[in-house]
Amino acid sequence: MGNNDNLENLLRSGGLKAEPPGRKECEGLLRSAIDRLQDAHSPSLSFASRFDLAYNAAHALALTALRLCGYRSDRRYLVFQCLAHTLHLSKAQVRLFDLCHNRRNLAEYEGYMEVDDALLAELIAAADILLANVEQAIAREG
Secondary structure, rough: OOOHHHHHHHHHHHOOEOOOHHHHHHHHHHHHHHHHHHHOOEEEEEEEEHHHHHHHHHHHHHHHHHHHEEEOOOOOOHHHHHHHHHOOOHHHHHHHHHHHHHHHHHHHHHHOOOHHHHHHHHHHHHHHHHHHHHHHHHHOOO
């Protein structure tokens, strides 16, 4: 996937840490994301469960993309923001994950979960696309 100046700047500022990618870690993150995303597609689950599953699948995929580039971050939001540089996602796609991150934080830390079926559908669709992009990146690294 190669380095880029934006990721290097984040490394220098302390937002990222350099760490060689581990194949087992990436495979484990991918497996977890696939399982969670598959479950998020199940309409028999509650909105909150599906949102949590889709969000965490997307985070695992974004982290996989970052790890494939040789970086790690302890900041969940930054892992999503790096998608513009790791997988060249559009600003709109990154904003969707940022919105979902903020909604997740409201639910997790303040107990407020707004039921938004359209947002859930967008999140699941975006995570599906993210999964395909990460699988392609892994295949290229092969």
